[in-house]
Amino acid sequence: MDTVSTLDIAAAFTDHAPFIGRTIARLTGTGSHVDDLLQETFIVAFKKRNTYDPSRAELSTWLYGIAANLCRRHARGENRFGNFRKKLSAETPAAKVTDTPEQVFERNRELQMVQDAINRLPFKQREAFVLFEIEGMDGAQISRLLNVKEGTIWTRIHHGRKRFMEYCQTRGRFNE
Amino acid sequence: MNKHSVISNEDRLIHTSDAGKSLQSYGQETENAVDLEKSRQAVSRRISEMAVDRSPVPRRLIPxxxxxxxxxxxxxSAYLLFGPQPEAQVTTESAPSKTNHSATRARTQSNPPATIVKQALEEPDEPINTAEANTDRTAKSKNATVPIPQKIAEPAVAGPNPLQDQVMLxxxxxxxxxxGNCKETLQQLDTLARRYPGGILAVDATELRARCLFRQGRYVSSAQAVQxxxxxxxxxxxxxxxxxxxGDIQTRLGRCDQAAAAYRNALGLGLSATEEKLAREGMQSCLP
Known part of the structure; x- marks a missing residue:
């Protein structure tokens, strides 16, 4: 027990920021807001560091909870002002130098469709889907991270996958 | 487990032939979607700003x-300019009222505000017995092994950023x-306590001092600080x-009863798995 402060934010950032950052990007879509949300997560964690109780939850769970709440709030804002904001700051992923314009176009279209399909999922299904399918975590790990029963996680993954595939198929992708 | 079967690793969409390619591409694209170094710098800058700008009144309540x-x-100002002092004095002296306001009248007559101010200006201040105050302070400092001020006081040295100075110390x-340099730690903590008695980091500093004293083998002082x-x-x-x-300190001091009580308190309040194991081991070592 050699730690002096209740929570070392710098160490927490080093350990958990990569995971939190890419999860935010997958839950809300890429863009400059991802950096903002990641920073906000650790600022909130710093402000609330005295309320963190390691005996009740793992640090990753606690930090993910903060990030998920910020993502939900961001999603609500997107629903209200999203189209307007998208027009103002449309960002496309950086293309490889060797790609032809057609390849770049096709790749961007594919990525945009995946992001749209994910964004259309209800938030709880979205986080379960992203953590399982893209992050590669298993049900037990997600259950510990979200502090939810494992059975509930599998239910969310199931519905998330179903909706994801339905959306993609309506867009003419992935044959049934 | 559930009505929906558990999906095996091979059955993930990302491993299928149709959706897999898109999902893999999406995963790679979002893998490095955030500039970690930039975010780290921004977070540390904002945290240091928050530490310096901390005010006793929440910002939203300032207006x-x-x-x-x-x-x-x-x-x-309005009371002083348009207050009832002259009228009250004139009324009570010239035409005493028959209503039951004798106490008010007496107070107004004997100590009208102007008279009170005048008396206050004329009366000399109470002399302060500096010798007594100094003796009292010395006695207190002798009794206290670890300096812990009771309330937050103004810093003795007014620097441009006292809070930043405290944080840096x-x-x-x-x-x-x-x-592992306990001597330097104690020197820094002494400087902190001397410059900012009862500063915002006093409790944290005391904990640090306790750990330092523990490492130096000064268990009694360490126990006092931890308490x-x-x-x-x-x-x-x-x-x-x-x-x-x-509990660890008391064990080192050979006070098994007090160590066991401390471990019991710790376990009652809830510890992480590792801490709990250590506490139980400590308790076992104390048992005969």
Whole structure:
């Protein structure tokens, strides 16, 4: 027990920021807001560091909870002002130098469709889907991270996958 | 487990032939979607700004406080300018009322505001017995092994950024302890206590001092310091850790009863798995 402060934010950032950052990007879509949300997560964690109780939850769970709440709030804002904001700051992923314009176009279209399909999922299904399918975590790990029963996680993954595939198929992708 | 079967690793969409390619491409694209170094710098900058700008009044309440002060000042000015003092004096002297306000009248006649102000200006201030005050302070400092001020006081040295100075002193003491240099840690903590008696980091500094004293083998002083920190720590999780530390100190002192009580307190408040194991081992070592 050699730690002096209740929570070392710098160490927490080093350990958990990569995971939190890419999860935010997958839950809300890429863009400059991802950096903002990641920073906000650790600022909130710093402000609330005295309320963190390691005996009740793992640090990753606690930090993910903060990030998920910020993502939900961001999603609500997107629903209200999203189209307007998208027009103002449309960002496309950086293309490889060797790609032809057609390849770049096709790749961007594919990525945009995946992001749209994910964004259309209800938030709880979205986080379960992203953590399982893209992050590669298993049900037990997600259950510990979200502090939810494992059975509930599998239910969310199931519905998330179903909706994801339905959306993609309506867009003419992935044959049934 | 559930009505929906558990999906095996091979059945993930990302491993299928149709959706897999898109999902893999999407996963790679979002893998490095954030500039970690930039975010790290931004977070540390904002945290240091927050530490320096911390004010005793929440920012959103500052306008309310300002308005209250303005209203109070306006009211006081109005009272002084248009208050009832001259009329009250004239009324009571020239035409005494028959109503039952004798106490009010007596107060007004004997001590009208102008008279009170005049008396206050004429009366000399009470002499302060400096010798007595100094003796009292010396006695207190002799009794206290670890300096813990009771309330937050103004810093003795007014620097441009006192809070930043406190944080820097504390951080340097902390890093010295991490390097194993207890002497330097104690020097830094003494400087912190001397410059900012009862500063915002007083409790944290005391905990750091306790750990340093423990490493130096000064267990009695360390136990006193830890007890002080426990008394001032509201968080149960933090308190549990401190109790476990107290148990370790008491074990070193050979006070098994007190060590067992401290471990029991720690376990009652809830510890992490590792801490709990250590506390139980400590308790076992104390048992005959």
């Amino acid at each position: 309310v406080f300002a308005a209250a002060i303005l209203i109070a000042a306006f009211g006081a 504390f951080e340097s003491a902390k890093s010295a302890l991490q390097k 002080t920190v426990i008394d001032r720590t509201p968080s149960p999780g933090k308190k549990a850790k401190l109790y476990r530390f107290m």
